[in-house]
Amino acid sequence: MNTIVRGLSLLVRGRFFYGFAFCVLIPCLLWNGTLVWEPWVKLEAIHSVWLGGLSLFFGVCLMAGAMVALKVKGGGLPMNAFPPPKFVSTGFYGIVPHPIYWGFCLSCAGVSLLTGSSAGLYVMTPLSMLGCAAIVWGYERQDLIRRFGSSAPPTLLGLPLANGERPGWVKRFAGVAMIGVVWALAYYGGALTGVAESAPDCRIFGEDAAADISDAAIWIYQSIYLIVPLVLVFSLNTNAKLRCMELWAYGCFGLGVLMFLMFPLSCPLDDFYPVTLADFCLQMDREGLPDYCIAFPSFHVLWALMVAGFAWRYVPRWLIAAAVVWACALAWSCVETGMHGWLDVLGALAVFFVVAGARPLARAALELAERLANSWRACRIGPLRIINHGAYVFLAAFLGYVLAVSLAGREYRIGIAVVAVCSLLGAGVWAQVVEGSARLLRPFGYYGAILGGLVGVAGAALLHPASDGGNGFSGWVLFAAMAVASPWIQAIGRLRCLVQGCCHGHPVGDCCRHWGIVHTNPASRVCRLTEWAGVPLHATALYSIGFNIVSGWVLVRLWCTGLPAGLLIGLYFVLAGLSRFVEESYRGEPQTGRHGGLSDYQWLAVGFVCLAFVFWNIPSAMVPVPLPSWNSEALVPGGLLGVLYAFCMSMDFPDSNKRFSRLTS
Structure with a gap:
């Protein structure tokens, strides 16, 4: 009996320590890290009470609702070291995968926006997201598959299954909304960092800022605001198509903003005096851009490449040529209107090539790794053996x-x-x-x-x-x-x-x-x-x-x-x-x-x-x-x-x- 009591005592203390670590220790460490980093982060701070409050509210609701679901429906505590015995796939777990972790990251971002902390927003929140991803991929996902055969159920805001079934309008709207949110966070969030303020000019191939712009180039440039919404609203009519576009959007915009932060380039615009209707449309577009916006890679070209790639996969053959010609024309218009340089276009091509070709590239990397893994050779010089690695x-x-x-x-x-x-x-x-x-x-x-x-x-x-x-x-x-x-x-x-x-x-x-x-x-x-x-x-x-x-x-x-x-x-x-x-x-x-x-x-x-x-x-x-x-x-x-x-x-x-x-x- 004493052995059972001691075992239960250790279990309770283990659960207590786990709860203390995740509910008290980790938030305190993140707060401390924010204070240490704050004087050294030179990125532009964002202080927004309403946006921060909204993010914190949704984050807390996600965490609290998911924890209650695990207790009531899962029959256990929200602790992956002491997991609930039942698999939960409804409630908040039917809306977003791993809602506790997403809620925590939203809360971190919300507190950073409320306090106007650049270190919290640009350092500790991304590190929190990486930490949550590490827990999922390094432990929780494999544990769930071992116990239940699945790591996460299909969710409203998650990726749909790759099949030919038609998604409902709610699911389709949720997918398109997520694409828009990811694009906005990447484009405007990257621009708000201000890293391009003193960055080198991207125009290295003799381009100019295009003070004299043809109407044709402007209308081609503006056409993306009509074509992309049409594709997103009316063409994503199967789960496979919706999944493809979501994966491309998340990959392109995520890798695009990472490239921008690692290799910041600027694209300064000359003064522009509108005369024609096309000129006034371009002027409105310029006025809507954030300061020091993302130039490299061109997000405008990324959108065009995703549309052309989607057409290549899913539309009738007679439309493929038109989609490719339009994407090429739009890339030309980005340079002709002075909004981008050719280097930005090449950067977008590289990003899309990596994202759209992720599977064949991964297979090529694995084949190369396998050849290396079986390439052990050695030569002898007397008693000495020299191995090829x-x-x-x-x-x-x-x-x-x-x-x-x-x-x-x-x-x-x-x-x-x-x-x-x-x-x-x-x-x-x-x-x-x-x-x-x-x-x-x-x-x-x-x-x-x-x-x-x-x-x-x-x-x-x-x-x-x-x-x-x-x-x-x-x-x-x-x-x-x-x-x-x-x-x-x-x-x-x-x-x-x-x-x-x-x-x-x-x-x-x-x-x-x-x-x-x-x-x-x-x-x-x-x-x-x-x-x-x-x-x-x-x-x-x-x-x-x-x-x-x-x-x-x-x-x-x-x-x-x-x-x-x-x-x-x-x-x-x-x-x-x-x-x-x-x-x-x-x-x-x-x-x-x-x-x-x-x-x-x-x-x-x-x-x-x-x-x-x-x-x-x-x-x-x-x-x-x-x-x-x-x-x-x-x-x-x-x-x-x-x-x-x-x-x-x-x-x-x-x-x-x-x-x-x-x-x-």
Whole structure:
């Protein structure tokens, strides 16, 4: 009886801690992060009482209504660690998928708008959305599929099923409304950031601002305001068509605003004096534009490409040519009227190509990953064996060192080398303690590299004398440079993981076998240490490459804006923690332990996110970082460092039985 009482006590305390963490601790951390970031966010603040109040009201209603539904209809608490026994698909769960998370994000945005906080709106709200997405994709979705066979029911505001059934007018209206909301948030929200205020001009091909504009160009430009609504209202008459347009809109506008923020360009307009009716229409269009509106990529062209792509798929053949000609003419009119440059048109083409071709591009990436995963080769030079993935290890270390030195400056060359060596030692020690075995004698671990890097930064900061450059040496700048370079090092290094077969995924579902990669090379770790040779597995290394490339671009972009070192360091840990949390949920190494429903590495990823708030609250970390500058002096030491990494991670002595002599048995 005492055992039962103690067990119930632990369960109650676990639920209490879970509720405290999500209802008290996380909101407090976000509030604290907002206060820390506020002085450094230079984006235009938006202070709107009515919009903020509306967002907060709907957010609270979504959260409260969904929690009540889980208690009443699900028979349990709204806690994914202690999930309700019944699947809930009605009420708020029939309107929007995962309403508690959407409600929380709406509430974050509402509080930011009410208080006029730019840090809350542009930093903490997006991070909250990423955190909710990480929880869903890294834990909750897989848990729901395992228990109920489905992660989320069809909802009013969610994507429709890809079938030929006709959606009702309510569903069709909801889909069109969501497309409009996403477009407005991306276009006007991106413009309100003001990042294009001092950005370079997009007209690099000799275009002018078109002070003298033909009526024909204006009418073609204006035609989009008639054609797009007609397509959205009358052509989306099946679930498949509605789903296609929604996916394209979400992808194009989401990727478009990300490109605009990462590569801001401006398109200043000359004074325009209307004379004809067409001129007055264009003048009204110009007056309705937000200040510093999104130029690159052109959202006008994105709309035209979506209409032309939709026609290519669904309308009779005789209309396809007309749709394509119209889209080309509209792209020309954007430049002819001076509203955009040709670079904006090319940017829109690139965005649409990636979004519309997402499936074939993903398949091509998976096929390439599968070829790499089965490309293990080695050559012998006497007792030394050189494995072919050494080229990727060399490139990762070499380019990472050059990037870090280019960011921090030449006075940090020695410090960065010290950190790199300590990271290598830490990775080896960690893997020996956590994963070392007689079958894998020299493994390396990511989290050990981070710990070793921390030791290296501390040592370099303590021992490094004042620089001869006159700017002084800061351990925080060194730390930030390594943090910003780390995603790029990791992205390239994951190619080695593919070849070696480490960090591999678990089997994909039977319905998704074509989205997995198959390992057949007998030297691959998958074939040697698991029973999954020839079985389609999640391409977790490929997932990691994608996550790290996006994180790397964001961090480099923010470094160029002069953000303090401490904020960059903390942001790296947040982005790395969230992406690793998702990635680790699809990993399948048999030696990885699990506790509390999560793998050990997922718990470490959660620790990474918490660690970010520690760095954000260290006043001494808020030191300015220098502007990046190319430094050719980093090439030689970077090459030597690359050789050292390649020797340790891709060269061994297979005939020896000494400890650490072999990478594999």
